[in-house]
Each structure stands twice: as C-alpha cells, then as structure tokens.
Amino acid sequence: MASNSSSSAARRAVGLTAAIAGALALSGCSQETLEQWGRWGLPEAASDRAPFIGNLWNGAWIASMVIGVIVWGLIFWTLIRYRRRHDGHVPRQTKYNLPMEIMYTLVPFLIIGVLFFFTVQAQNGVLAKEEQQPVHKIDVIGQKWSWSFSYLEADNPAIGADAHTIGTMENLPTLYLPLNKPVRFKLDSADVIHSFWVPDFYFKLDVIPGRTNSFDVTPTKPGRFLGKCAELCGTYHAAMVFNVEVLPEAEYNKKVKEIAALGGAKPKMPAFPATGPKQEG
Numbered sequence: 001m002a003s004n005s006s007s008s009a010a011r012r013a014v015g016l017t018a019a020i021a022g023a024l025a026l027s028g029c030s031q032e033t034l035e036q037w038g039r040w041g042l043p044e045a046a047s048d049r050a051p052f053i054g055n056l057w058n059g060a061w062i063a064s065m066v067i068g069v070i071v072w073g074l075i076f077w078t079l080i081r082y083r084r085r086h087d088g089h090v091p092r093q094t095k096y097n098l099p100m101e102i103m104y105t106l107v108p109f110l111i112i113g114v115l116f117f118f119t120v121q122a123q124n125g126v127l128a129k130e131e132q133q134p135v136h137k138i139d140v141i142g143q144k145w146s147w148s149f150s151y152l153e154a155d156n157p158a159i160g161a162d163a164h165t166i167g168t169m170e171n172l173p174t175l176y177l178p179l180n181k182p183v184r185f186k187l188d189s190a191d192v193i194h195s196f197w198v199p200d201f202y203f204k205l206d207v208i209p210g211r212t213n214s215f216d217v218t219p220t221k222p223g224r225f226l227g228k229c230a231e232l233c234g235t236y237h238a239a240m241v242f243n244v245e246v247l248p249e250a251e252y253n254k255k256v257k258e259i260a261a262l263g264g265a266k267p268k269m270p271a272f273p274a275t276g277p278k279q280e281g
Contacts, residue, residue, distance in 0.1 A: 046200040046221035052125035053202035130216045134182035142194035142207040145236040148267040151256045158253045163260035174243040177219045178252040187213045195231035219246040
C-alpha cells in the first residue's frame, strides 16, 4: 500500500515539474517566436510567392503528424495486443499476411504520390511568370564568394539608367527592391553552382554556370532581410550573404539613381559552354 502511494506521489511530482518547466519555457518565448512556431518555423512571408511554399510546408507537417500518429498508434497497439500474457499464453502470430503486405507496400506509394502532386503544384505557382513583363529587371551574378547586382532600368522613365553593384566578402552588397512591384530576376554564375535564396521570400533558385535561370517575384513587406547562398560552393560558402532592402517604389527609384550616379562598371561574365537551354524573359 505504501509502495502505491509513494509511486503515485512520484508521478504527481513529475507531472508538476513538467507543467512548471513548460510554463517557464512558454513565458520565455516572445510573441514573434510563438507566431513563428505557428508557421512551423518559417519567417513571416515577404513575397507574393510565399503562399505556395507556405501551404506546401504546412500541409507536409500536418500529413507527417497524421501519419506519425497512425504509425505509432499501430506500433503500441501491436505491442499491447500481441504481448506475452502472464499465464504464458502467446497470441496467434500471423505470418505472410498478403493483404497486410500489400497495404504497407501501396500506402507509402500513395503518400509519395500525393506529396509529389502538391509539390509540383507549388513549384509551378512559384515559377510562374507575370503576364506582362515587369518594369523592373535585375541581373544577378553569383561568384566565389559574393554577389553582383545589375539594375536594368535604362528603359524605365522614372530612372533612365542602368546601375551596378559588385559585392565582396568584406563589403556585403545590398539588393534594393520596390515594394509591391513585380521584379524579374536573371541568375548567372561566374564559376560554380550557387543558389540564390531569400528565406523571407520562401524562394530559392540555383545559379548554374553556363545556364541562365529566371524568375519573377513581388516583395510584399517593407524592411531589411538577409539573402544567402543555399548551395555549398567552396571554402567561404557561409560568408556568401547579402542584404535585401525593400523600399516604396519612389525610394527605390531614388536609390537606383544614386547607384547609377556612382558609375560602377557592369560585372563581366566569363565564357562558359552552354549546359542547357536558356530561360528567356
């Protein structure tokens, strides 16, 4: 009797400790952190392409949890249902059960098929081009280990000139973008494969030597963000970052004019043999 009461008290103590620890952990979390956990760890969306990836990410988490609950539930049910009894009786063990083997072969293929379908849908939405060619066009060159940006605004009456920024590891480049205006990017590499990634945009695209990749994006949130290279590209890959600043269009135009007035030269690309069809746009 004493043993039962002591074990019950121990369980209550463990439960109380866990509750206190959970409360302290939650109290230490900021509102921003809690909101990020509500997005399954994603930052707040800052582009028009984010909903495609955000919905895919949320759906994948929900599907994973549902599948996990079912699998763990079946495991524990099997452990309890088919355990050896106290009287030594062993429940009937079924071997070579054809329906069960068919089920656990087909169900994973069904899960993969569903995830593949929604992944392709999200990919098509992210890579879809604007119906009309955007006014703002930016060429991006990735090189070991920084980025160069060329603002092709000579045909834009509000600016009237192209502007170029060449970044280095010592002087991180800043990419300026107009708020709520579509921008067409063209990506090229001067050496090896890189990957252009702005986490808050929920988007990245490989930068491949000898191939031009292109995408459209509309920034929807003003502020400063961090861009990265998402492809291991050599010794100083971790230092290949850049700043992103999203400004109202009038401020963006002013900033690009200031860069053009500095007279920076256009970055030069080495000659590469073509590795695939170029994406024109």
